[in-house]
Amino acid sequence: MNSPVTSTSGSTTSRSQQPATAAAIGHGTPGGDSRTAAARAIHVSKIYGSGDTQVRALDDISVDFARGEFTAIMGPSGSGKSTLMHCLAGLDNASAGSVTIGDTELVGLSDKNMTKLRRDRIGFVFQSFNLVPTLTAIENITLPMDIAGRNPNRQWLDSVIDTLGLRDRLSHRPSELSGGQQQRVACARALASQPEIIFGDEPTGNLDSRSSGEVMGILRNSVTQLHQTVVIVTHDPRAASYADRVVFLADGRIVDEMRAPTAASVLDRMKNLEAV
Ligand SMILES: Nc1ncnc2c1ncn2[C@@H]1O[C@H](COP(=O)(O)OP(=O)(O)O)[C@@H](O)[C@H]1O
Numbered sequence: 001m002n003s004p005v006t007s008t009s010g011s012t013t014s015r016s017q018q019p020a021t022a023a024a025i026g027h028g029t030p031g032g033d034s035r036t037a038a039a040r041a042i043h044v045s046k047i048y049g050s051g052d053t054q055v056r057a058l059d060d061i062s063v064d065f066a067r068g069e070f071t072a073i074m075g076p077s078g079s080g081k082s083t084l085m086h087c088l089a090g091l092d093n094a095s096a097g098s099v100t101i102g103d104t105e106l107v108g109l110s111d112k113n114m115t116k117l118r119r120d121r122i123g124f125v126f127q128s129f130n131l132v133p134t135l136t137a138i139e140n141i142t143l144p145m146d147i148a149g150r151n152p153n154r155q156w157l158d159s160v161i162d163t164l165g166l167r168d169r170l171s172h173r174p175s176e177l178s179g180g181q182q183q184r185v186a187c188a189r190a191l192a193s194q195p196e197i198i199f200g201d202e203p204t205g206n207l208d209s210r211s212s213g214e215v216m217g218i219l220r221n222s223v224t225q226l227h228q229t230v231v232i233v234t235h236d237p238r239a240a241s242y243a244d245r246v247v248f249l250a251d252g253r254i255v256d257e258m259r260a261p262t263a264a265s266v267l268d269r270m271k272n273l274e275a276v
């Protein structure tokens with residue numbers, strides 16, 4: 001059976017072999033090959049409010065997210081992590097600069113086309129799970145495709161459900177599931193349509209460490225085995241250690257990045273950032 005993600009016991013030692021295309025592109029280098037970046041920000045700024053209350057949440061950010069890579073965005077509270085993710089995912093508009101998903105420029109896209117792009121090309125996993133309380137697990141998993149009027153690939157859907165251990169929970173509503181199970185449903189929903197990129201804002205923020213490890217393992221394996229592209233925001237060094245790359249934000253700017261992160265190396269870097 002074609003299993004999408006065969007193990008949920010994620011490990012920081014079994015890192016993915018990067019596909020040649022992903023390995024070939026530089027990161028953080030606007031002007032690189034736009035055909036291979038799954039998402040890209042070029043000179044993006046985001047300003048909230050005006051006058052005395054003005055906040056520059058993002059200050060001239062340029063960053064690429066290569067296809068088939070798992071990136072964690074980290075930084076102190078208020079550094080702009082959620083804002084960056086929302087601008088990349090078409091949930092908010094940048095004040096200046098360019099944002100692309102694949103070859104599609106998001107700046108200037110109509111609301112209708114933005115909604116369609118989010119629905120058809122992006123998967124989301126949020127801290128608060130964002131499941132519809134009146135729908136069962138399986139209805140939640142297929143909801144985005146139902147709305148889009150697309151038939152799920154049955155075989156694919158089955159393998160996602162089995163691998164995420166949700167087979168015997170499909171008729172349960174979210175209130176009948178644990179937090180870890182709800183987030184696995186949210187992961188299944190994101191993976192089911194095989195989107196170009198999955199964004200997660202603190203996807204393990206409400207989970208205990210065991211469930212957190214499970215969810216990160218699922219995302220890790222979706223990248224390693226399926227070459228899914230995943231970008232998450234997290235403040236947890238252990239969660240970040242599942243990624244291929246960590247991008248560090250402070251005061252709305254990218255201040256550093258790290259490849260092959262470990263929990264210890266990430267923790268170390270975060271201490272320095274928070275001390276500044
Ligand atoms: N809707 C908003 N209106 C005004 N200020 C905002 C809004 N959203 C975020 N901010 C401000 O922008 C900055 C970055 O916020 P955010 O991206 O949520 O940070 P993080 O996710 O890293 O904690 C913070 O100073 C925050 O207060």
Ligand SMILES: [Mg+2]
Pocket residue numbers: 081082083
């Ligand atoms: Mg945030």
